[in-house]
Amino acid sequence: MRDSLTLLGDEYAILEADDGRSGLDLIRAAQPDVVLLDISMPELGGVPVCSEIKADPATADIEIVIVSARTEPDFIEASLSAGASDYVIKPFQPRDLVRRVRQVLDKVGAST
Numbered sequence: 001m002r003d004s005l006t007l008l009g010d011e012y013a014i015l016e017a018d019d020g021r022s023g024l025d026l027i028r029a030a031q032p033d034v035v036l037l038d039i040s041m042p043e044l045g046g047v048p049v050c051s052e053i054k055a056d057p058a059t060a061d062i063e064i065v066i067v068s069a070r071t072e073p074d075f076i077e078a079s080l081s082a083g084a085s086d087y088v089i090k091p092f093q094p095r096d097l098v099r100r101v102r103q104v105l106d107k108v109g110a111s112t
Contacts, residue, residue, distance in 0.1 A: 020044030024052055027059060034105055039068035039075055047082050054083035063104045067097070
């Protein structure tokens with residue numbers, strides 16, 4: 001996924017975290033327009049991070065895109081129910097991820 005994000009680098013500032021807990025801390029501090037989360041992350045998985053972001057009034061408006069190799073409908077539904085705007089299945093084409101991130105940002109008027 002990091003290679004795909006380089007396609008966004010000229011238009012957007014990109015911040016990265018190594019695990020769900022530090023990612024949540026970074027999200028609260030930076031207040032990004034969009035967050036890309038994997039379902040499987042150390043310390044705190046993507047769905048719990050998504051739920052925490054959406055439950056906090058200070059971060060509830062942040063758009064979330066889940067990126068995961070998990071294709072089971074239960075995981076997709078849990079992600080969307082937790083507040084994710086989109087769910088991208090790995091493997092994916094880098095340009096497809098960029099397009100989907102831009103679509104999410106365009107919906108809220110946050111893209112450049």
